[in-house]
Amino acid sequence: MGWFEERGGLQGTVAVITGGAGGIGEAVTYDLAANGVRTAVLDIDDKATDRLRETLGERGHDALVRHGDARDPETLSALFDAVDEWWGRVDTLVNVVGGTFRAPFTDTRPKGWDALIRINLTHVLHACSLAVPRMQAAGRGGSIINVTTVEAHRAAPGFSVYSAAKAAVTQFARTLAVEVAPDGIRVNNVAPDYTPTPNMTRISPESELQPERNRVAIPMARAGLVTDISGCVVFLASGLSGYVTGTTLHVDGGTKAAAGWLNWPDAGWQIQPPDTALR
Ligand SMILES: NC(=O)c1ccc[n+]([C@@H]2O[C@H](COP(=O)([O-])OP(=O)(O)OC[C@H]3O[C@@H](n4cnc5c(N)ncnc54)[C@H](O)[C@@H]3O)[C@@H](O)[C@H]2O)c1
DSSP states (O other): OOHHHHHHOOTTOEEEEETTTSHHHHHHHHHHHHTTOEEEEEESOHHHHHHHHHHHHHTTOOEEEEEOOTTOHHHHHHHHHHHHHHTSOOOEEEEOOOOOOOOOGGGOOHHHHHHHHIIIIIHHHHHHHHHHHHHHHHTSOEEEEEEOOGGGSSOOTTOHHHHHHHHHHHHHHHHHHHHHGGGTEEEEEEEEOOOOOHHHHHHSOOOTTHHHHHHHHOTTSSOOOHHHHHHHHHHHHSGGGTTOOSOEEEESTTHHHHTTOEEETTTEEESSOOHHHHO
């Protein structure tokens, strides 16, 4: 066993991953499995769950892959019951499920707000309420990781309720982290910025100017990769982050740090657009 495997301590542990069959979640599942983690996945996309089940099987990974809706508390509860039966332990919970639509707040209605709160916040509460008592009873500690967003940490015009719901997850994680710290259970978030995933590019196709946009808007001059996010989830699940709790890892190529500074062609870093961009 190498240094990382030994210090990481992931081999043989069990992770529940909601939304773990596509996009960022799929990368999380594969990376945890590659580190010897037994994965229990719930995903609403039946084709993606079939594909994931097959690939994990081909790679010889012990996994439980279910098709279902993480917004439904009974479905979540049934997944945890199945994990109890299969492996009798839960060490990691990764809440990946989330999503949004773009609209000015005044064009939105309570039905839309409820939908955004359910898809971004409520299932996180349900999943944590199922994971934490199991982790406490086992007495081995655990790690809970929520996928939030940079929009939880800045204004997000057109995404007000999404941004509020993800900020609520961030604050919930902070408080839960303190409540369960004596049990050795850690609670953290990873906050991506723009990370193209199949669903995302289907809803909002990229233009051919996207690479130029990335060079201006993202300090590291490129979009995120799903593996940028999943690598950080593996770190937060592992013993390497054993003393890290109640915090957010910003996996955004520096956009949160830049806080509005843009790297304009010719003009370089500016907080205001250069004259050439306005003519
Ligand atoms: N992709 C980005 O640029 C980006 C940026 C910031 C934050 N995020 C956050 O990262 C997370 C994942 O984003 P993504 O782009 O991979 O999303 P995605 O739409 O590809 O969803 C990931 C997986 O979740 C599944 N899923 C969706 N709703 C579900 C439900 N109700 N129950 C079970 N499974 C469900 C999907 O089928 C998919 O396999 C979200 O929480 C999102 O808010 C993404």
